Amino acid sequence: MTMKSFPKPSELPVPEGAEGWEDIYPYYLVFQDELKAQEDEKFWFCDSQHWPTVFKPFETIGGEFAVKCLGQYNARHLMIPTAKGIDFRVHLGYLYMSPIPVPEEEIPARIEDFEARVGHYFANWDELLEQWHIKVKDTIAQIEALDFSPLPEKVPFEDITSGKAMDGSERLLENYDKLIQLAYRNWQYHFEFLNLGYIAYLDFFNFCKEVFPNIPDQSIAAMVQGVDMELFRPDDELKKLAKLAVELNLQSAFANTDDADTTLAAIAALDGGDQWLAQWEAAQDPWFNFTVGNGFYGHDKYWSEHFDIPLGYIADYIRRLDDGQDIMRPTERLIAEKERIVEEYRDLLDEESAAVFEAKRQLAVTAYPYVENHNFYIEHWTMGVFWRKVRELGTMLAGLGLWDTADDMLYLNRNEIRDVLFDVVMYHGVGADAPIGAVKWPKEIARRKKIVEALKTARPAPALNTPPESITEPFTRMLWGITTEQVNQWLAGDDGDASQLKGMAASPGKVEGTARVIMHADELSEIQPGEILVAPITAPSWGPIFGKIKATVTDIGGMMSHAAIVCREYDLPAVTGTGNASTTIKTGDRLIVDGGKGTVEIVTDEPAVTGPGAHSHATA
Incomplete structure (x- = not known):
């Protein structure tokens, strides 16, 4: 029998062994008994598109920053007339979302603001996007520069003579706060253009639906396809390297790419190997700041740290080239199809409507690449450097006996880490034997690991509570x-x-x-x-x-x-x-x-x- 409603959060069974799961996440991320009436009234859907696996406590940072910053651009920057942000909770380890509508009476007042703000961006798109790249790359460089090396056994003598009067612990505390702040900064930048890309496409989409009531969604999408995107650049670099390997007859070196060091040594030993390795080196910065995951989890593997991954892809491209296959994207075919569809629909319009159609389409084409390109700069590059710094800190703290491996740090939330760091600087400063956390955290981490593993045994419910009669919020439909x-x-x-x-x-x-x-x-x-x-x-x-x-x-x-x-x-x-x-x-x-x-x-x-x-x- 068809249900009319999804389960309420309180109705979902807690997997055996996951009891007490709520206390491993920040209080503001879990449903509250005192708010049960309000929270049960709202329809929540699970965003397993971006967060397909259970959060370890530290990893909620990606969900928090991403969804909060998405919301602020709708609600506070662009003043989108019909959509505020998205409320979100973690339930049984997964992220659930509930779009916040704008009350009908507030919509007219937001329209004027919205048009002025969006108009500014679209009128100055290229210049503002160039500034965006500078801001984002500068933030990444600042994250790269953060130092989490161990504190010195004794203050250097030059710090005595210079009157520095600090022991280095301030570096540790400040750099951790900077790590979080800089990641947050780039997540705010992430959404500066993203929602505009969706808005431009939605504007074109809605116009097409109005003037061509029976047009398929796919035909509208095809009218903006075939654009060059930076998100494809890492893959394109691998294709170039595969082609060069074939030209230089280096195929024999790619027999076992699981062993990256041996593969690279075999390439170096062959004629032309130096030329190939020079191109391999050149491709890495920045294009190997790329993960096979999505950048939201501490376990995501990045090409820059796991060379076996790009080498394996290159070996596969080499095999396909040797088989006579075309490994390039069919961009020319896509562009030809785009032009055919555009012409077909434009010819159905009078001159005035055709001009509006083309203006809206061009705006969508301009903004559309950003919908994918931001992904390389934030989810992949920024978060790749972020997780590497998290591991550096986790490794240093493991060396003090707080836990066993760098990954164990992920079982603490980011605010608990600040307490750990003061524990460390306190023990170090007074000359004690070990931080207090060395007796607290191994037991607590073991408990939390069991909870996370237990949560993983259950698939998330796709949604919670009673859905609305119809779902009209455009981002929810288009993206999810x-x-x-x-x-x-x-x-x-x-x-x-x-x-x-x-x-x-x-x-x-x-x-x-x-x-x-x-x-x-x-x-x-x-x-x-x-x-x-x-x-x-x-x-x-x-x-x-x-x-x-x-x-x-x-x-x-x-x-x-x-x-x-x-x-x-x-x-x-x-x-x-x-x-x-x-x-x-x-x-x-x-x-x-x-x-x-x-x-x-x-x-x-x-x-x-x-x-x-x-x-x-x-x-x-």
């Missing part, structure tokens, strides 16, 4: 794919045909192929050529595998999600926002994916593929 139809499908639960999944028609094309279910970026190497990728969500950095696969199916994501945009730019069929594809489909299932209709059909239920990373209903 949370539509009235999607919510009704979630509520239908098991009532539907399990072999038929429906989602967003995110990128056109119809293919049949074998499913490969990927629940984590570490499993990407298992994808075989010609398979259909099925995942909770894809990361923009999975670009190198899009040349291997036939289509993409995801659990969450709308027309403007990263998965949808990247698939369109690689000319791959995609169905996003299916809700439960990754847990319904098994690796080895035969699928028909129709990215034009937004449907996925499980044609045959093949025996589940076994081996590492293979997923069945039970293990997914």
Whole structure:
């Protein structure tokens, strides 16, 4: 029987072993008993698109900064007439969101502000975006410069003679605060242009729907496609390196890229190896500040620290080049298709409407690349440097006996770390044997690890409480794919045909192929050529595998999600926002994916593929 409502937060069972989970997160992130009446009235959806795995306490920083800063640009900077920010909570380890509407009576007063502010940005786009790059890179450089080396055994003699009168502990305390502040600064910058990119696209989208009532969403998206994006640059650098390796006959050195040091040594020993290594070095700064995850978790692996990842992608490109395949994105084909569709629709309009159509389309084309490009600068580059500094600090503190490894620090929230640091400078300053935390934190971290592992055993509920009659908030629909139809499908639960999944028609094309279910970026190497990728969500950095696969199916994501945009730019069929594809489909299932209709059909239920990373209903 179809449900009319999702469970309330208090109705979801706490996984065995996760009791007391609320106290590992900041108080303002968890639902409060005293606010139960208000919080149960609101509709909350799970953002597993950006936060697909359970938060360790320190990792909530990404969710807090991202969602708070997204909201401030809607509510306080741009004064978007119909949308404020997004309220958010962590429940059972996952992030839930609830858009805050603007009361109807406040909308007229916001329109004038909105038009002036947005107008300023669009009138000065290039100049302001150039300033943005300078601001963001300067912040990254400041994070890079932070020093978390151990405190000195004794104050240097020159500090005595110069009258410095400090012991170095101020550096530790100040640098930690700077680390948090600088990450926060770049997250504020992150949204300065992002919401404008969505606004420009939505303005064009709504105009098209008005003048062409039957136009498919995909045709509108196609009219801005085929643009060059910096987010694709890391992948493009790998393609250039693969081509150079083939030109220089270096293929033999790429036999086992899991051992990066041996691979690079083998390249250096070959004729032309020096030339290749020079290009490899040049590509790294900044383009290897790129993670196979999304930058929100301390466990995300970055190319700059795990050379086996880019080398593995390069080896795969080399194999495809040797097989005579074209490894480049089909940009010319996309541009030709874009021009055909633009002309087809523009010819239906009178001269005046056609001019408005083209002005709105050009604005969308100008702003659209930022929707993806910001991702490299903030989620990947900024957060890559941020997590590296967190590990440096965690390693230094592990050396004082506070915990075993750098990653253990992630089980404390960021405000608890400030207490730990004063514990450290106090013990060091007075000459005591060890910080007090050495007896407190190992036990507490062990307790929290058990809680986090227990929380991971349950999949998050897709939503909480009663949904509204219709979901109209544009960002929720465009980015997350949370539509009235999607919510009704979630509520239908098991009532539907399990072999038929429906989602967003995110990128056109119809293919049949074998499913490969990927629940984590570490499993990407298992994808075989010609398979259909099925995942909770894809990361923009999975670009190198899009040349291997036939289509993409995801659990969450709308027309403007990263998965949808990247698939369109690689000319791959995609169905996003299916809700439960990754847990319904098994690796080895035969699928028909129709990215034009937004449907996925499980044609045959093949025996589940076994081996590492293979997923069945039970293990997914």
